Amino acid sequence: MSHPPRRRAARLLVPLIAASLLAACGGGENTPAPGATGSAPAPAAAEPVKLTVALFSDFHYGPLYEEFKKTHPNVEITERRAQFNDHHNNLVTQVATGAGAADIVAVEGGFIATFREVADKFHNLNDFGLQSRQAEYLDWKWQLGLSKDGSQLIGLGTDVGGLAMCYRPDLFKAAGLPSNRDEVGALWPTWEQYVETGKKFVAAGGKAAFTDGPGEHFRAMVEQAPVGFYDTSDKVVVGSNPDVRKAWDVSVSMIQNKLSGKLVAFTPEWTTGIAKGTFATMVCPAWKTGVIKDQKPGEGTWDIAAVPGGGGNQGGTHLLAPKQGKHPKEAAELINFLTSKESQLTLWKDASALPSLPGLYTDPAVADFVNPYFGDAPIGKIFTDAAKALKPQYTGPKSGDVNVAMGNGLGRIELQGQDPEESWKQAVSDSEKIK
Amino acid sequence: MATRAPERAAPPRRPGGKRRLNARHWRHAVDVKASPYAYVAPFFLLFCAFGLFPIGYTLWVSLHEWTLLKDEHTFVGLENFRVLLTDSYFWNATYNTLSIGVLSMVPQLLLALWLAHLLNRPLRAQNFFRITLLLPNVTSVVAVVVIFSQIFGRDFGLINWVITSFGFEGVAWRDGTLSSHLAISTMIMWRWTGYNALILLAAMQAVPRELYEAATIDGASSSTQLRKITVPMIRPTIAFVVITSTIGSMQIFAEPLLFGAYTLTGGQDRQYQTLSLFFYENYMRLDFGFSSAISWMIFIFILIIAGINFLLTNRMKGSVR
Numbered sequence: 001m002s003h004p005p006r007r008r009a010a011r012l013l014v015p016l017i018a019a020s021l022l023a024a025c026g027g028g029e030n031t032p033a034p035g036a037t038g039s040a041p042a043p044a045a046a047e048p049v050k051l052t053v054a055l056f057s058d059f060h061y062g063p064l065y066e067e068f069k070k071t072h073p074n075v076e077i078t079e080r081r082a083q084f085n086d087h088h089n090n091l092v093t094q095v096a097t098g099a100g101a102a103d104i105v106a107v108e109g110g111f112i113a114t115f116r117e118v119a120d121k122f123h124n125l126n127d128f129g130l131q132s133r134q135a136e137y138l139d140w141k142w143q144l145g146l147s148k149d150g151s152q153l154i155g156l157g158t159d160v161g162g163l164a165m166c167y168r169p170d171l172f173k174a175a176g177l178p179s180n181r182d183e184v185g186a187l188w189p190t191w192e193q194y195v196e197t198g199k200k201f202v203a204a205g206g207k208a209a210f211t212d213g214p215g216e217h218f219r220a221m222v223e224q225a226p227v228g229f230y231d232t233s234d235k236v237v238v239g240s241n242p243d244v245r246k247a248w249d250v251s252v253s254m255i256q257n258k259l260s261g262k263l264v265a266f267t268p269e270w271t272t273g274i275a276k277g278t279f280a281t282m283v284c285p286a287w288k289t290g291v292i293k294d295q296k297p298g299e300g301t302w303d304i305a306a307v308p309g310g311g312g313n314q315g316g317t318h319l320l321a322p323k324q325g326k327h328p329k330e331a332a333e334l335i336n337f338l339t340s341k342e343s344q345l346t347l348w349k350d351a352s353a354l355p356s357l358p359g360l361y362t363d364p365a366v367a368d369f370v371n372p373y374f375g376d377a378p379i380g381k382i383f384t385d386a387a388k389a390l391k392p393q394y395t396g397p398k399s400g401d402v403n404v405a406m407g408n409g410l411g412r413i414e415l416q417g418q419d420p421e422e423s424w425k426q427a428v429s430d431s432e433k434i435k
Numbered sequence: 436m437a438t439r440a441p442e443r444a445a446p447p448r449r450p451g452g453k454r455r456l457n458a459r460h461w462r463h464a465v466d467v468k469a470s471p472y473a474y475v476a477p478f479f480l481l482f483c484a485f486g487l488f489p490i491g492y493t494l495w496v497s498l499h500e501w502t503l504l505k506d507e508h509t510f511v512g513l514e515n516f517r518v519l520l521t522d523s524y525f526w527n528a529t530y531n532t533l534s535i536g537v538l539s540m541v542p543q544l545l546l547a548l549w550l551a552h553l554l555n556r557p558l559r560a561q562n563f564f565r566i567t568l569l570l571p572n573v574t575s576v577v578a579v580v581v582i583f584s585q586i587f588g589r590d591f592g593l594i595n596w597v598i599t600s601f602g603f604e605g606v607a608w609r610d611g612t613l614s615s616h617l618a619i620s621t622m623i624m625w626r627w628t629g630y631n632a633l634i635l636l637a638a639m640q641a642v643p644r645e646l647y648e649a650a651t652i653d654g655a656s657s658s659t660q661l662r663k664i665t666v667p668m669i670r671p672t673i674a675f676v677v678i679t680s681t682i683g684s685m686q687i688f689a690e691p692l693l694f695g696a697y698t699l700t701g702g703q704d705r706q707y708q709t710l711s712l713f714f715y716e717n718y719m720r721l722d723f724g725f726s727s728a729i730s731w732m733i734f735i736f737i738l739i740i741a742g743i744n745f746l747l748t749n750r751m752k753g754s755v756r
Contacts, residue, residue, distance in 0.1 A: 411703030415610040
């Protein structure tokens with residue numbers, strides 16, 4: 001699971017460098033004017049407070065900090081950034097050694113489970129009244145920010161990565177399938193119907209494969225189930241959960257019906273294939289549209305339809321306050337501010353970060369947003385529909401590693417010709433070994 | 436010892452001048468005996484802090500169930516090593532490491548020897564050729580692997596383009612065990628052949644010219660001279676190159692990691708997961724106890740190789756003299 005976000009981080013690197021220059025221009029020191037603005041919630045004569053915010057790319061928070069300082073003139077904010085994996089690995093070390101963490105840290109979806117396990121190392125945001133935000137949030141997003149037993153709130157969500165299915169209208173048309181995105185979405189309400197569509201596509205005899213590889217499909221199917229790789233007591237239930245087995249069987253049928261182009265995401269063949277059209281569909285979290293665009297397939301070459309099975313999410317971030325921080329009250333207030341409805345709408349407009357507050361999904365800025373590169377696809381609506389439809393699922397501590405083990409199992413069937421049943425046994429035993 | 440000696444050598448009744456002489460003598464003795472240690476001390480202090488201590492501490496960690504984020508670490512004795520030695524993925528990684536090591540080292544050394552032999556004669560623009568040899572080595576390993584991953588691509592790779600244009604079927608380089616090992620070995624050879632050639636060349640230049648002159652007069656061909664004069668004369672250097680390459684091959688990491696587009700398992704079937712990558716996979720799961728056990732096994736493997744090398748070079752020295 002670790003490679004897509006890494007690539008995503010790499011993609012964000014260039015604007016990051018450019019914007020870090022801008023962000024550095026923040027933080028002019030306003031002397032607190034006692035009693036001048038009566039509406040400020042912070043006491044005007046408050047002690048000066050320095051907050052650091054650690055992020056893994058440019059979140060476009062610069063203008064929001066300025067906004068926050070208007071009501072909190074005593075707070076000085078510095079931001080520091082590191083590359084995606086370094087950022088999270090550093091945070092693990094900082095939390096383990098009890099030193100060096102920022103007051104506010106960003107944690108991406110692939111890592112949040114790791115930190116939920118050690119919830120006592122973070123400030124409980126309930127102590128600062130932030131449980132009041134629950135009603136605003138997507139249920140599953142809210143639950144990702146809770147400690148394992150649900151008693152503590154360790155983080156508030158920022159963005160989400162709604163899931164869709166990207167497809168090539170030209171290849172669909174050539175195979176005699178509908179190419180309009182609504183009709184395409186209607187072809188596959190379920191994953192079984194997606195496979196049926198694929199069979200028709202293959203029967204038409206084009207050169208392209210129907211899809212890249214089964215790994216991401218498998219992951220999306222598992223995440224749509226009520227229970228995934230873990231039960232709530234953190235036991236790996238891959239071998240006994242019928243939904244995992246069902247997802248596996250559908251993925252195997254994709255391989256056996258030759259729908260797959262035998263491609264592994266982010267290998268050179270895969271990225272080149274995006275532009276050259278070696279495959280016609282791929283599972284598409286919101287951020288993958290950027291990956292597609294980077295390969296310059298041409299405007300309108302790829303389009304976006306709904307994902308089978310109803311809803312999904314990949315990625316998205318939470319803001320947490322490590323217990324090492326000396327100013328939990330101010331940190332909680334800043335987290336509350338950065339994740340507020342107004343801020344999330346600003347960030348959608350500035351940074352295309354999909355909001356995690358369903359209240360915003362009807363806002364015209366989100367609902368009516370179209371992307372001309374993808375044939376004017378209403379990506380705001382498509383991705384938020386997917387995020388809204390997703391049911392909460394308990395994410396175990398090493399879900400990412402389990403996903404890799406299962407994905408490797410599918411890979412062995414299609415690339416090394418391993419017997420599906422043997423591969424299943426090996427994948428289950430690999431998953432159960434992950435501690 | 437050194438501090439106690441002068442006290443005994445300086446009884447109180449001795450005249451002052453003699454005592455001063457003794458003191459000077461003492462200082463001189465200390466200077467000669469102790470100063471060299473003082474000069475090398477900075478390195479060894481740093482080595483102890485950043486080399487020796489971590490090695491020892493890793494051993495300590497490897498005897499525990501040790502997850503980075505958990506505060507309590509349970510002592511489990513040799514359990515991690517027991518699990519490791521019965522883990523088929525560990526032996527798979529060991530096999531891959533050896534296989535890639537042999538596949539890259541043997542052709543690499545033969546090629547390096549041949550290149551060095553070609554350059555070991557009066558040539559125009561000698562420095563140009565020598566620098567050219569070193570160029571692949573100063574290229575970033577990431578750049579090398581990215582380029583080679585493109586070349587070894589299944590659908591759009593250069594090699595498969597050539598193969599298919601002759602009417603054969605393309606090779607899925609990443610998916611097979613041997614094919615992926617060959618691809619990775621090629622990257623290693625690309626980077627290290629020139630470097631090793633330079634080391635061998637340096638050794639060749641120390642071989643007395645008269646031997647070649649005599650051989651030439653006797654009518655020995657260039658390749659005979661290489662086999663009968665050069666190789667026997669530079670055996671210790673060849674042994675050195677072999678040992679450094681072997682240790683280097685125990686540490687192959689970036690090539691398989693990047694070749695697999697950042698997958699830590701080195702392919703779906705772990706077909707090109709090396710020991711270092713296997714270590715990294717477990718380290719990234721924050722399982723420090725188990726990862727430490729892996730690093731110690733790698734360390735032991737390297738010690739074994741170094742031991743074999745020591746025996747071989749000793750024997751070679753004997754045979755040359």
